[in-house]
Amino acid sequence: MVRAVKPTRKRDGRAGPPEGYPKDPEKYADPANWKYPVHTPFHARAARRYFNKEGNRAKYSPEEQAFIDKRINEALEKFGVAVQVKGGEITEEAGTIQADVPINKDIDAMSLDELLGVLLGTNRLASAEGISPSLVSVDKATATLLSGTVKAYSVRIDTQEKRIEHDCVDFRTNRAKARLFCKHLGAFLLQIDHAQAVRLLRELLRERDHWTFE
Ligand SMILES: [Zn+2]
Numbered sequence: 001m002v003r004a005v006k007p008t009r010k011r012d013g014r015a016g017p018p019e020g021y022p023k024d025p026e027k028y029a030d031p032a033n034w035k036y037p038v039h040t041p042f043h044a045r046a047a048r049r050y051f052n053k054e055g056n057r058a059k060y061s062p063e064e065q066a067f068i069d070k071r072i073n074e075a076l077e078k079f080g081v082a083v084q085v086k087g088g089e090i091t092e093e094a095g096t097i098q099a100d101v102p103i104n105k106d107i108d109a110m111s112l113d114e115l116l117g118v119l120l121g122t123n124r125l126a127s128a129e130g131i132s133p134s135l136v137s138v139d140k141a142t143a144t145l146l147s148g149t150v151k152a153y154s155v156r157i158d159t160q161e162k163r164i165e166h167d168c169v170d171f172r173t174n175r176a177k178a179r180l181f182c183k184h185l186g187a188f189l190l191q192i193d194h195a196q197a198v199r200l201l202r203e204l205l206r207e208r209d210h211w212t213f214e
């Protein structure tokens with residue numbers, strides 16, 4: 001692994017923060033040049049997309065690239081955005097996640113609705129809230145295992161193994177590979193103990209890349 005070294009000033013670097021952007025250099029993955037701002041989930045994701053482009057990476061030494069990659073990944077993790085998709089390949093999340101999940105908070109400051117909003121997006125969160133509690137059954141709820149059903153689908157969340165299993169089409173074909181929730185998982189989390197749901201979602205978002213969704 002290449003040692004991470006803070007980038008030096010570049011010829012095409014900026015002398016200061018762009019208008020409307022943070023004045024704290026620590027909010028940039030490349031602080032010396034005020035580039036790749038990572039102060040919101042939206043910007044962190046954009047930074048990841050731009051910095052994945054070969055032409056942009058080539059402006060930096062391998063050590064500087066490692067520094068910028070680390071900063072971007074730390075920001076993505078802080079905001080609960082998955083860094084990688086299944087298989088270890090770096091995600092192009094733009095097509096999968098709504099560009100503007102309206103959350104700029106740290107995970108520890110998020111409410112249950114906000115936590116679910118990150119994993120569901122606005123439309124699916126509304127759908128999850130629209131599922132009648134009578135269609136949700138929580139069969140098992142221990143400190144490490146939650147299981148039950150939502151409509152005809154099964155839900156199993158194992159916090160020890162860090163594994164979520166669910167069998168609807170939306171989850172299997174779209175959501176699982178980006179480690180996101182479908183409306184059923186949202187509805188399930190809304191029916192379990194509130195404090196446990198918050199704890200689980202915070203843990204999940206913090207360690208998203210270590211969880212298996214399938
Ligand atoms: Zn589902």
